[in-house]
Structure formats: C-alpha cells, structure tokens
Amino acid sequence: MSIDMGAIKAVRKEADCLFTKAEIDAAIKKIATEITNDLADKNPIVFCVMNGGLIFAGQLLPLLDFPLEISYLHATRYKKETTGGELFWKAKPEVSFIDRDIIIIDDILDEGNTLAAIIQYCQHAGANAVYTTVLLDKEHDRKAIPGFSANYTGLTCPDRFVFGFGMDYKGYWRNAPGIFAVKGL
Ligand SMILES: O=P(O)(O)OC[C@H]1O[C@H](OP(=O)(O)OP(=O)(O)O)[C@H](O)[C@@H]1O
Numbered sequence: 001m002s003i004d005m006g007a008i009k010a011v012r013k014e015a016d017c018l019f020t021k022a023e024i025d026a027a028i029k030k031i032a033t034e035i036t037n038d039l040a041d042k043n044p045i046v047f048c049v050m051n052g053g054l055i056f057a058g059q060l061l062p063l064l065d066f067p068l069e070i071s072y073l074h075a076t077r078y079k080k081e082t083t084g085g086e087l088f089w090k091a092k093p094e095v096s097f098i099d100r101d102i103i104i105i106d107d108i109l110d111e112g113n114t115l116a117a118i119i120q121y122c123q124h125a126g127a128n129a130v131y132t133t134v135l136l137d138k139e140h141d142r143k144a145i146p147g148f149s150a151n152y153t154g155l156t157c158p159d160r161f162v163f164g165f166g167m168d169y170k171g172y173w174r175n176a177p178g179i180f181a182v183k184g185l
Pocket residue numbers: 049050051052053075076077078079084106107108109110111112113114115168
C-alpha cells in the first residue's frame with residue numbers, strides 16, 4: 001500500500017498542540033524525582049516498551065542517577081491504525097524476572113490493555129514488584145480495567161488521537177517535538 005505523504009504532512013500541520021516540549025520536559029523531570037525517591041534502592045530492571053516508549057525512556061533514564069539495568073520489550077496492538085486490536089508480542093523479554101523489581105516505561109496509557117498484559121507477564125515471570133510509568137494517560141471511560149492508571153503519570157490528555165514524543169500517527173510523527181492531537185480525531 002502506498003503512503004500519501006501529503007496527507008501525513010497535513011496531519012502534522014493541522015494538528016492541535018496539547019503539550020509543548022517544555023511542558024513535557026517538566027513532566028519527565030517530575031517523574032524522575034518521584035521514581036528516584038521511591039525506587040533508587042531497588043536495583044530495578046527498567047523496560048522500555050518499544051516502539052512508543054523509546055523517546056520517553058531516552059529522556060527519563062539519564063535523570064535516574066542510581067543503579068539500574070535497562071532492557072526492552074515490544075508488545076503492540078495498534079499496528080498503523082488509530083484503534084487498537086489484539087495484543088501481539090513482537091519481542092518478549094529475555095532476562096530473568098525472578099525476585100527483581102521491574103519498571104515499565106511506555107508512552108501512553110490509552111485503554112490500558114497493553115500495560116495490563118505487560119504487568120501480568122512480569123508477575124507470571126516471577127517479578128518481586130512491577131512499577132509502571134507513562135508519559136501520557138488518556139481520559140475516557142474505556143479503560144480495560146476501570147480506574148487503571150500507571151504508578152507514575154506525566155500528563156493527562158483528552159480523548160483524542162495523539163502523536164509526537166514516541167506516539168505515532170500511521171507510523172509517522174513519533175519524532176514530533178511535542179504532543180499533538182490529530183485534527184478531527
Ligand atoms: O493502552 P492501550 O490502548 O493498550 O494502548 C497503548 C499502547 O499503544 C501504543 O503501542 P502500539 O500498539 O501502537 O505499538 P507501537 O508502540 O509499536 O506503535 C502505545 O505505545 C502503547 O504501548
């Protein structure tokens with residue numbers, strides 16, 4: 001299928017900026033302080049959830065100045081769509097979780113299916129405790145588990161389809177330097 005690059009460019013141009021880079025930087029700093037206060041002595045393994053978690057993790061991790069190990073996993077359910085489907089594990093973790101404290105970093109908690117499945121995976125794999133952090137939590141009443149939220153949340157956004165700072169629109173604009181809502185979505 002060929003991509004209409006004109007349409008992809010138009011989405012970026014017409015989008016509403018929900019959060020500027022400065023607002024995101026401040027939110028990430030706040031999360032870093034909270035995580036440092038709570039978890040600096042836990043010797044955690046920190047997992048970046050690919051692909052969306054990449055940019056948030058890249059900015060958060062250098063602010064966590066305590067001993068930790070870094071790894072990644074890839075679970076996806078949106079593919080290049082704006083609505084989620086069944087969760088597909090593209091890369092399962094290969095390190096041992098036994099008796100370890102785990103921190104999961106992802107870009108967005110939308111319906112929460114992805115994060116809930118990852119937490120369950122870590123618990124079944126023998127983790128001592130699982131902590132989660134998301135840059136963005138989307139406000140609506142469609143959470144997979146009512147009231148579900150991450151342990152550390154940077155920002156909350158209205159119920160619109162967003163991109164930037166790791167989040168994609170049809171595979172594009174993860175690199176956008178802010179958080180933007182697609183016009184009409
Ligand atoms: O709370 P949920 O409704 O489950 O959605 C959140 C998940 O969706 C996105 O991943 P996506 O499936 O798009 O995979 P990707 O990061 O590889 O694009 C995002 O990065 C989260 O992991």
